[in-house]
């Protein structure tokens with residue numbers, strides 16, 4: 376059942392890949408033409424060489440052989456040039472398509488992020504972006520052209536054998552050729568299923584390796600080495616099992632292909648002997664007929680070999696197109712955003728939300744307001760729904776019921792790009808790109824002057840640290856440069872947000888403990904950033920919570936309490952209990 380469905384998909388996928396050929400069609404056509412000339416020169420070279428040898432054995436005049444040798448040299452040169460041209464055009468086309476496909480794939484991921492990313496492991500995704508797309512290189516560079524050649528060349532060579540030597544030889548080859556062509560189809564379903572399993576196995580191993588590298592700190596500190604190795608070994612064991620199955624099928628196929636080809640050549644030999652004995656064929660044509668017969672089979676066997684790997688390619692194609700065709704999680708509902716009130720506010724109005732239809736509500740009838748100039752702290756136990764509120768404000772998902780208003784407008788009446796332009800984010804895990812600190816800051820405002828950058832960094836309390844580095848603002852961060860602490864990263868993100876200068880600030884405070892100096896600097900930076908803005912902060916620090924104009928306490932997805940710290944801490948309430956359990960030492 377699964378195998379049948381898989382087979383039906385095959386043609387669809389093949390057709391899906393075709394439109395991507397359009398931008399490079401001229402290179403593809405030139406690749407096919409030069410490919411046919413390459414094959415033609417190779418065939419002519421070998422057949423003519425065999426003919427000359429036969430003439431020499433039969434006592435032909437030396438000057439006739441000498442002229443023949445010059446023709447052979449010309450053919451060899453032609454073949455070399457055509458072989459180079461074929462490779463060049465095929466790869467020019469393939470790499471052009473792949474570059475275009477990678478960008479398309481990334482754009483598609485952008486549209487479905489973050490909901491898609493949250494359900495995918497990083498290894499899976501990089502596997503789709505890189506290795507699956509790479510697999511398609513093989514298809515675009517080597518399959519389309521080879522398929523054309525495999526159809527055209529045997530037909531031409533058979534015609535040459537029939538006309539130049541004897542039609543019986545062509546006729547005796549046809550059944551063997553037919554059998555050779557059909558071999559890959561006999562094993563097609565198995566090849567496809569195995570191919571899919573191999574890709575899945577590879578993605579699994581890939582994900583395990585990425586998991587192991589990303590989680591190396593936890594693995595080492597918890598002494599999980601043997602647990603992790605067991606997981607990795609299991610994934611490898613499954614992969615090896617399907618790879619062995621795949622290899623054994625490949626062996627059977629190769630054996631059959633070689634058998635049919637050899638049987639074809641044997642038939643040609645037997646018929647040639649019969650024809651020569653009965654004076655129906657000149658002797659010098661025997662060697663030529665064998666050489667030409669080999670070339671009837673060669674492109675067909677080559678395409679058969681490629682078809683064996685079609686299963687692997689097909690599942691890569693499938694994964695690439697699953698991403699390309701995935702519908703957007705959130706769609707723009709309007710062509711132009713509706714106008715906002717001058718003084719911005721954020722309002723959650725009876726908001727309920729579930730991540731998927733089959734999952735329970737994670738927010739239930741949540742209402743609160745952040746007025747112009749206010750800082751509101753969202754607090755609550757882990758899993759109470761704080762990050763979900765932030766995700767909904769940014770429209771990474773749309774609310775299930777109720778509505779979120781910004782500047783008086785429902786966020787669904789704003790284009791996503793306009794909404795995200797008026798919100799600055801300072802996330803908990805700040806991602807810094809693998810480039811200089813300055814380039815990372817410029818993400819906030821692309822055309823910012825150096826003075827503006829320094830000013831923002833000063834306000835974010837990170838300037839002094841940056842200039843203390845040997846390369847200052849040009850210091851590379853991440854893998855290629857300096858490693859920054861969580862607090863320093865957040866202050867860079869604050870500087871970035873200051874440069875962006877958006878009227879709404881959404882901050883997810885770091886949970887990790889900072890030293891007093893870092894904590895003080897971070898608080899000052901945040902105060903600077905909150906000035907004249909409306910701020911919604913997922914608060915984890917008592918200092919931030921106490922400084923907020925309003926605190927919204929979330930409990931199991933509902934608003935349990937709102938108010939200021941001083942009012943709520945005195946009463947026995949959800950808030951006071953939360954603060955006492957989480958900040959026992961400080962209160």
Ligand SMILES: Nc1ncnc2c1ncn2[C@@H]1O[C@H](COP(=O)(O)OP(=O)(O)OP(=O)(O)O)[C@@H](O)[C@H]1O
Nearest residue numbers: 493730734737755756757758759760761762763764
């Ligand atoms: N992508 C998702 N798909 C399904 N459920 C999710 C998803 N993200 C979060 N949830 C669920 O929604 C609920 C609220 O999660 P949320 O991350 O908003 O809580 P939180 O208060 O921010 O927690 P924390 O302080 O630990 O970050 C949790 O039960 C969580 O399991």
